[in-house]
Amino acid sequence: MPQLAPRMFKARPSSIMQVVEKTNKLKAEGKSIISFSIGVPNFLPAQHVYDAAHKAIDNDPGIYQPNRGTPALVKAFLTWLENEGLGGYTDKNVCAGIGAKDLLWKAMYAVLQPGDEVIIPTPYWTTYLDITDILEAKAVLLPCGPEQNYKLKPEQIAAAVTPKTKMILLNNPSNPTGMVYTPAEIDALAAELVKHDIWVLADDIYSRLMFDGLEYKHVTQSEPKLRDRTILLQSASKIYGMPGWRIGMLAAPEALATAIVNLNSNGITNLPHVCMEAAVAAYTGPQDFTFARRDEFAQKRDQVLAAMTTCKGVNCPKPQGAFYVFPDISCTFGKSHNGVTIHNDVDFCNLLLEHAGVAVVPGSAFGEPKAIRISYACKPADLAEGLKRWTDFFAALQ
Numbered sequence: 001m002p003q004l005a006p007r008m009f010k011a012r013p014s015s016i017m018q019v020v021e022k023t024n025k026l027k028a029e030g031k032s033i034i035s036f037s038i039g040v041p042n043f044l045p046a047q048h049v050y051d052a053a054h055k056a057i058d059n060d061p062g063i064y065q066p067n068r069g070t071p072a073l074v075k076a077f078l079t080w081l082e083n084e085g086l087g088g089y090t091d092k093n094v095c096a097g098i099g100a101k102d103l104l105w106k107a108m109y110a111v112l113q114p115g116d117e118v119i120i121p122t123p124y125w126t127t128y129l130d131i132t133d134i135l136e137a138k139a140v141l142l143p144c145g146p147e148q149n150y151k152l153k154p155e156q157i158a159a160a161v162t163p164k165t166k167m168i169l170l171n172n173p174s175n176p177t178g179m180v181y182t183p184a185e186i187d188a189l190a191a192e193l194v195k196h197d198i199w200v201l202a203d204d205i206y207s208r209l210m211f212d213g214l215e216y217k218h219v220t221q222s223e224p225k226l227r228d229r230t231i232l233l234q235s236a237s238k239i240y241g242m243p244g245w246r247i248g249m250l251a252a253p254e255a256l257a258t259a260i261v262n263l264n265s266n267g268i269t270n271l272p273h274v275c276m277e278a279a280v281a282a283y284t285g286p287q288d289f290t291f292a293r294r295d296e297f298a299q300k301r302d303q304v305l306a307a308m309t310t311c312k313g314v315n316c317p318k319p320q321g322a323f324y325v326f327p328d329i330s331c332t333f334g335k336s337h338n339g340v341t342i343h344n345d346v347d348f349c350n351l352l353l354e355h356a357g358v359a360v361v362p363g364s365a366f367g368e369p370k371a372i373r374i375s376y377a378c379k380p381a382d383l384a385e386g387l388k389r390w391t392d393f394f395a396a397l398q
């Protein structure tokens, strides 16, 4: 067989999917498993989204669609941005993709050369590192541990930027930690970023899922000068319960948005028309549905935190967004469960899955091997049962 391109050997299978596969195997064997592993919201889109999709099928235009996205979708997203306090973009700044992941990939492909440095605050969403590696750029991982609430500090950026730095990846609220930058923290980061001529990729796809009355702020609101180098990433997946519809949206300087339109032209051509019509309904329709889901998530977050506080030695900074909790469980290393010793996060996850029937993701998948990720985007009954099993598991540690 002829060889694959060497860069393909940098592509790793997702460790989250490995947990999912193991979970499915145990379920198929008849074991009772509660899954806290996957980042999929436990709700379906609102009725008006389905109505728009049905209407789109009935009126199928039967032709290819614009590479950028339909004018209706671009307009809907621009209006949505304006309502978020992010007005001033035009249709030339916007492009749709097959989920935010597709746009992330294309944005990084559009700006990175092999050897360019990409600053990635750690813990990070796994895909950031994988795309960086596949593109043969160099990841510069900045440790942001629980002692700094998993948040990046401006002085870390100042110390990390070199002449080879091309991009920084920011994620707010964060997957995997659920942490949210306060407006003052965003101001401080923006004040540092504006000193450097580097691309800022701001992945804010969980921006509508922020709790405790925290106000959303984007770096370009703190420093409008950052507009000429910032790529804003959004998605209907998490906030409208539409992960399978694959709607990602991007707002960026015109040259970058045009580059992505060209990549769409030579790749996907367009998003499915039905999905785009559904996304227009999601972006322009009643928004109370999303805010009700947000409030449910906030309650679930509290439930998870309450369970964490009963586990002695677990250090769990309080997340204020998304649907993840990222406790530091390194206090369990060296302890054992049913005679099996826990040496690291992977052992912890395997034992928790096999002995307690609860699936969580090892923190090493996100660059922080002292922690694990709990996704609480599951049914309330599953959450209660899974947390009970978690607490019992901890109580049985020796």
Ligand code: PLP
Residues within 6 Å of the ligand: 039, 098, 099, 100, 101, 102, 125, 171, 174, 175, 203, 205, 234, 235, 236, 237, 243, 247, 248
């Ligand atoms: N960015 C972050 C931080 C995510 O957690 C995810 C999905 O889990 C994505 C981007 C990709 O989202 P999408 O479904 O729009 O591709």
